[in-house]
Amino acid sequence: MNSNYKTLKQECYEANMELNALGLVIYTFGNVSAVDQDKGIFAIKPSGVPYEVLRPEDIVILDFENTIIEGKLRPSSDTKTHAYLYKNWTDIGGIAHTHAMYSVAWAQAQIDIPIFGTTHADHLTSDIPCTSPMSDDLIQGNYEHNTGIQIVDCFKEKGISHNEVEMILIGNHGPFTWGKNAAKAVYNSKVLETVAQMAALTLQINPNAPRLKNSLIKKHYERKHGKNAYYGQ
Amino acid sequence: MNSNYKTLKQECYEANMELNALGLVIYTFGNVSAVDQDKGIFAIKPSGVPYEVLRPEDIVILDFENTIIEGKLRPSSDTKTHAYLYKNWTDIGGIAHTHAMYSVAWAQAQIDIPIFGTTHADHLTSDIPCTSPMSDDLIQGNYEHNTGIQIVDCFKEKGISHNEVEMILIGNHGPFTWGKNAAKAVYNSKVLETVAQMAALTLQINPNAPRLKNSLIKKHYERKHGKNAYYGQ
Amino acid sequence: MNSNYKTLKQECYEANMELNALGLVIYTFGNVSAVDQDKGIFAIKPSGVPYEVLRPEDIVILDFENTIIEGKLRPSSDTKTHAYLYKNWTDIGGIAHTHAMYSVAWAQAQIDIPIFGTTHADHLTSDIPCTSPMSDDLIQGNYEHNTGIQIVDCFKEKGISHNEVEMILIGNHGPFTWGKNAAKAVYNSKVLETVAQMAALTLQINPNAPRLKNSLIKKHYERKHGKNAYYGQ
Amino acid sequence: MNSNYKTLKQECYEANMELNALGLVIYTFGNVSAVDQDKGIFAIKPSGVPYEVLRPEDIVILDFENTIIEGKLRPSSDTKTHAYLYKNWTDIGGIAHTHAMYSVAWAQAQIDIPIFGTTHADHLTSDIPCTSPMSDDLIQGNYEHNTGIQIVDCFKEKGISHNEVEMILIGNHGPFTWGKNAAKAVYNSKVLETVAQMAALTLQINPNAPRLKNSLIKKHYERKHGKNAYYGQ
Secondary structure, eight states: OOOTTHHHHHHHHHHHHHHHHTTOOSTTOEEEEEEETTTTEEEEOBTTOOTTTOOGGGOEEEETTOOEEEOSSOBOTTHHHHHHHHHHOTTOOEEEEEOOHHHHHHHHHTOOBOOOSHHHHTTOSSOBOBOOOOOHHHHHSSHHHHHHHHHHHHHHHHTOOTTTOOEEEETTTEEEEEESSHHHHHHHHHHHHHHHHHHHHHHHHOTTOOOOOHHHHHHHHHHHHSTTOOSOO | OOOTTHHHHHHHHHHHHHHHHTTOOSTTOEEEEEEETTTTEEEEOBTTOOTTTOOGGGOEEEETTOOEEEOSSOBOTTHHHHHHHHHHOTTOOEEEEEOOHHHHHHHHHTOOBOOOSHHHHTTOSSOBOBOOOOOHHHHHSSHHHHHHHHHHHHHHHHTOOTTTOOEEEETTTEEEEEESSHHHHHHHHHHHHHHHHHHHHHHHHOTTOOOOOHHHHHHHHHHHHSTTOOSOO | OOOTTHHHHHHHHHHHHHHHHTTOOSTTOEEEEEEETTTTEEEEOBTTOOTTTOOGGGOEEEETTOOEEEOSSOBOTTHHHHHHHHHHOTTOOEEEEEOOHHHHHHHHHTOOBOOOSHHHHTTOSSOBOBOOOOOHHHHHSSHHHHHHHHHHHHHHHHTOOTTTOOEEEETTTEEEEEESSHHHHHHHHHHHHHHHHHHHHHHHHOTTOOOOOHHHHHHHHHHHHSTTOOSOO | OOOTTHHHHHHHHHHHHHHHHTTOOSTTOEEEEEEETTTTEEEEOBTTOOTTTOOGGGOEEEETTOOEEEOSSOBOTTHHHHHHHHHHOTTOOEEEEEOOHHHHHHHHHTOOBOOOSHHHHTTOSSOBOBOOOOOHHHHHSSHHHHHHHHHHHHHHHHTOOTTTOOEEEETTTEEEEEESSHHHHHHHHHHHHHHHHHHHHHHHHOTTOOOOOHHHHHHHHHHHHSTTOOSOO
């Protein structure tokens, strides 16, 4: 394909295909984007195109004001949420959105996912936040843009960092995840879905299961992400 | 094959095979039909033939009075239900019936599936209706025909449109879905099964999970199906 | 292979492999047998041989007194249960035993599986029986033989026919199923597992879900198995 | 590869790949080791290396004091737990650790898995132990080493043998399993996951499900592992 954004489109395409390969989406129920913060543009899946027929050249390029820079197809209906996050969190490289089963179940239950174990603590130190339903005004307004505002504000209110907690549940809707690049955002979607299922099963076995103690939360997060991390190569 | 209905048989065959590929049926527990409303005939899976050996030429052609027009095999035992729906809802193009796990579980629980989230609202704006058990008289009578009556009457009583709500649960039995063609009917069977599982898990996590608020129901349905829809291409 | 029982061994081998292909067993957790009632012998899986390496010539041939007629390997540890059933129910052709997930869960719960819907009624008209735990005397005695006695006695006590109800749960253990041949026994294992999962999910959604009404039980069973059956070819 | 430990590395590599093939791990959430007790060394998966790219030559060789003997990569972060177990239980040949779904759910629920049926009794005669959370002191100290101490002490306190009970749940974390070699340790991880799911479903169907009676526990364990065992070849 002729394009000024070949690499970014390819990264975006591969991350979208991985979302599908991991069993996190059916039909067109999800989307991944990848950003080039220097150029102020991002690549995102076109709306309503099944993964089976998606090609790298179908990926749409936009700026943070949602103007299409390159691409013949209409971008994902969630595009404005992606744009808002990239504009406000300038250190992230990719965003993923799915309707994965257990992530959606918690979002519909409107409950933060409690940190019950080390699988969770290996990735983040707090409960996974779930936003409250948006006000009617905001829903009837610029809905997808306002979803972005809702996410950023939720992190401010709770005093948590989007670098440490790379995932959120939109109440009644589903998960958004992000990371240093699109592949990491997809990885986080899979981790979230796994942790969400583990937590649901934990409560089924023991409705009074306690949260993980602070010392273990710290230990597991630090050994993977701390200054003296000894996990990985 | 020599047939006056090659295209319709092929459409019906492919939709039946897709039902199987999507994991919605085991053995012979399901059937799909496709209609030609102009000719007043429809194509349906033969009864009790496993998907592994099903061929396009095995598909049976009938009119709306259940007379076989073409085909050597006996049609699906649910044929009269399909015929009744085609006769009464002249704007639908295909119908699917399955015994998919979570759809059947809700049908056996005899509860409408509450609209808990946007995955549901992306496809329809009301709870997914579940019919009450049929009266003994009707069961002992023309059972499959009466199932058709039950479906059409249920929509009239609830004041919902079969164009907006393309699915129903028959209490104690399982789901019927439909759409503009057979492929869309199968798509709706998969959506229903997904939404049914999400709703069951939601209630497991939070037995008091609230229904989706009206503004969000409207927003999500409109952005996909409304006059100013901006989902898809 | 040189054998007087090539056909029976092949039938038995294929049914065992199908059990594995259907996802009803892991490792060596299951066995299928096929009988030749005229000769008074049956073929059964050897004990502890993984499906990945099982060959038709490994199948063991025994008479109803559990004497090995042909075969170099030790037969399944459940062999005496099979022998007892063949000796007492002379009209069945095959038996299957698994540790499939939901069938075992109901067996461990020690509860008959209630007839909640038409998927169940398409195959049998009563709840799926679950035996009470065996007395200590019988366990310490000829255990597998006594399991056979337990099954036959359970059907006598409940006044149900093994021709109509081709399956049972052994309390705390798991399912046995049978049929006119080994393939039908395996089919019944898959149906049982499906119905067991549907029933568990039904109760999870609605702990007060009612049993299927008698008129529907009769209708669905009769249309598939009655004198005027119109299901299948 | 040039190595003094080719066979051990190969055994370790194959067992790790089997863990993945059995669906017990995603990404890098697990590790298997194999020991040579005569030489006082063991082989273990390198930390954070995905199964898709893992090669036999990547396996790391260490002694029981956690000194790397051969290998360029950093060993699994859980290495010290493996070392401690090999040092104290000199008759085991392999160890596996996973974050498999149902095993983790029970670990997070902080409940021993009750022995509900014969699938469980075929493999061990007691409930599957779940350790209490570690004290803050031990967590902040030599954490993975202390996890090893916790496991060995748990078996001493409960008076159970690691030869009979080849598995444990670390509270809030997940399962460790072992056996005569690495393949058997992996087998036990799969058995544990299966039994964990069966037990969770059993309690969902019947919250008052009784434990298996002692005579049946003994019978099933003895027929597979006792002096007069008649299971297997």
